[in-house]
Amino acid sequence: MxxxxxxxxxxxxxxxxxxxxxxxxxxxxxxxxxxxxxxxxxxxxxxxxxxxxxxxxxxxxxxxxxxxxxxxxxxxxxxxxxxxxxxxxxxxxxxxxxxxxxxxxxxxxxxxxxxxxxxxxxxxxxxxxxxxxxxxxxxxxxxxxxxxxxxxxxxxxxxxxxxxxxxxxxxxxxxxxxxxxxxxxxxxxxxxxxxxxxxxxxxxxxxxxxxxxxxxxxxxxxxxxxxxxxxxxxxxxxxxxxxxxxxxxxxxxxxxxxxxxxxxxxxxxxxxxxxxxxxxxxxxxxxxxxxxxxxxxxxxxxxxxxxxxxxxxxxxxxxxxxxxxxxxxxxxxxxxxxxxxxxxxxxxxxxxxxxxxxHPAKAGVPTQFRDRGRGIVSLRSGWGEEDTLVVLDGSQRSPAAQGHAHSSCGHFSISALGEYFAVDSGRYNTEQNCHNVVLIDGKSGRSTEGQWQAAFHHGLLTDYSPGEFVDFAAVDSSHQHNCYWARRYLGLVKGLPARGGTQTGKGMPAYVWTVEDINKANDWAEFWWQLHTSPENTITIYHAGRMVQGPSACIKGWRKGNRLDAHFVLPAPTSYPRAHTIALTQDVASSSSYKYVTNPEQSAAEHIRPSDMLHRSLFVRPRLLAKVGGYNGRFMALMLPRHNGAKPAKVERLPSVDNSLAVRIVFGEVEDILIFAYEHNLLEADGIIGRGQWCVVRRDQKSKRVIGHALGHGTSLRVAGAELARGSECHRFF
Structure with a gap:
């Protein structure tokens, strides 16, 4: 034709x-x-x-x-x-x-x-x-x-x-x-x-x-x-x-x-x-x-x-x-x-x-996409059915298409290992409390007063730097948070293919990290990090001692039974006059349009099975909450997918320069060191010395041989005295 x-x-x-x-x-x-x-x-x-x-x-x-x-x-x-x-x-x-x-x-x-x-x-x-x-x-x-x-x-x-x-x-x-x-x-x-x-x-x-x-x-x-x-x-x-x-x-x-x-x-x-x-x-x-x-x-x-x-x-x-x-x-x-x-x-x-x-993989379709107008990013580790897909929403909106905008700046969705772990809650879920963003003192920055109406405050995608090893993006949600400033940074760290000795031999899945930078009003506040998950997924919360430092959580997917482990890294206790605190909990979240959706449980029951709500509107869904108290909302979250039956990674917070965060993640025979610096660009922890906003160094756990590295917006990176990167600072956004 x-x-x-x-x-x-x-x-x-x-x-x-x-x-x-x-x-x-x-x-x-x-x-x-x-x-x-x-x-x-x-x-x-x-x-x-x-x-x-x-x-x-x-x-x-x-x-x-x-x-x-x-x-x-x-x-x-x-x-x-x-x-x-x-x-x-x-x-x-x-x-x-x-x-x-x-x-x-x-x-x-x-x-x-x-x-x-x-x-x-x-x-x-x-x-x-x-x-x-x-x-x-x-x-x-x-x-x-x-x-x-x-x-x-x-x-x-x-x-x-x-x-x-x-x-x-x-x-x-x-x-x-x-x-x-x-x-x-x-x-x-x-x-x-x-x-x-x-x-x-x-x-x-x-x-x-x-x-x-x-x-x-x-x-x-x-x-x-x-x-x-x-x-x-x-x-x-x-x-x-x-x-x-x-x-x-x-x-x-x-x-x-x-x-x-x-x-x-x-x-x-x-x-x-x-x-x-x-x-x-x-x-x-x-x-x-x-x-x-x-x-x-x-x-x-x-x-x-x-x-x-x-x-x-x-x-x-x-x-x-x-x-x-x-x-x-x-x-x-x-x-x-x-x-x-x-x-x-x-x-x-x-x-x-x-x-x-x-198939996109055979057609050579890139695994990264950034839409400059809408300010939305799609990053994936590959085009396979079990590869990791993360969507980061900058919530840039056009006056020519008003009516259905959400307060979604900084929201991320994660699919990995055939599971939909971090979800978008869809129709009738307009406010921040319906998205995978941080709430200040447990409340949305802008309220719709229970009505089903569009969000009128926009966000901004501020960074997009795809890479072979790590994809990186960032947003500014200050307008939607209604505070002095609110910024989120996100990275997708690529995994390793299946081989003997790595976890269960099924390979090391790509994982996601977020870093928050929120200032409510130059004072103490409680920052609620949210992850809304699929209705038939289950959340288990662990306290300190489960191969990690501090509390952690595990989400079990309903499609294949695979897992997503969530860990959190706070500033050093001595960084502020009062140390940051953290408490994990879970609840069942529902629509912010409660005057329009008056009985969310009844609306949910109309579906053949709860997961069918994913296709239009999640009237109810499990929500993981990490409630971080501090003079600011500066902390890191790690989201680590793993196959059912695979051992969870070991996560350890590392000492680093004040006003930075560093963590070691051990996946069987491989370890990743992730360092993020706020403003000063001093990336220093565990024998790594770099100058930049962030870095990820992958090493063999036993020999400490470097097998992968990425430097974000930096000029140099050295590990155990060996120079891995040097050059002029590069910003690859627009």
Missing amino acids: SFNFGCAKKLYKDGVHPRVVIGPADLARLRIKIKTGDGRKIMDSLRRKVQPIIAHALTADLRKELAVKSDLSLICWVIFDLAMVGLLDGCAKTIEAAKRALLAFPAALGSGGEFNAAVFSIMYGCHPLAYDLLYDRLSQTERAAYADWVVNVCVRPAVVKARPNYYKNAGANTPIAETLPALLGWLAVKGDPGVPDLAAEEQELLSLLRASLHAAFTADGYPEEDIGYGTAVAGGLAQSVEPLRRAGLYDAYTDCPRYAKIGAAALHFVQPWGLALSNTGDYGDSFLCRELILGRQARQTHSPALAWLLGALSCSQAIVKAHQKAAPAFTEVLLRKGFRVPATALSLIVMDCFKGAV
């Missing part, structure tokens, strides 16, 4: 249907493709999906269904699929069912109103594509009824409503969903008999589209409204962008290069085991309508890893639960092990890219 610029121009000129996403010749080719291979599997699944809907469409009052709430109507979600099955099979009964469904839209949604449900219904219903397919099966009266509705209820009102404010919030999902789908409706009816010339409206809508493509996504391709809302917007916009390219009216790939980067950005947030994205926002972990945008961008950008992503993801319970009545619409078909696609007509259209799918 061609999406080359202007490839359908002649079809529009000659008044030929279909033309919007496929042409008559494409239909003929599809009839051949559905007889074998992927085409046959998708088509068989499509037939099964629409079969029970056919009888319903032929007998039910579809107008009443759509009028109640069209996005809950199954017929809305599957109408294009219904039309495609009818035409490919040449089934009169299926075609008639599709026609009845199509004509129910103008009958049910006859006026735009304050909320234009007619335009919104196009966003997820794609019924203009059904009209395009069914055109030759409709009477002139039926064509006119639908076309008149598109022109007078969808296109014209959408343009008028957008004029006062659209350009000021062009990145937000609601104005996009109520406006830009009108373009798809217009492409379906443009030039048909009796349809007026809407050249002015067309140009105005194209201008709005250009604004949204630039406002809804950053220059690096990440959606301003995050995983969930932002990815759904991407999938929906592609349903207009790609047909416009075929029509020769607009080429987003040349006018807006960031559009071509959307899939590549999303790829960096896929869970190591696939199936879902690592949630970052106020909706869920899914990529709704992923097939068209990922399929097209895989081809257009020559990125076979995007075809892999299309098949690695699945339609999560987030979508199914949100649209329970339309749940059958989200049927997926497994084409081969680890590769599934939505059972939709759009999957048939882009299926040529499926066989070219290449």
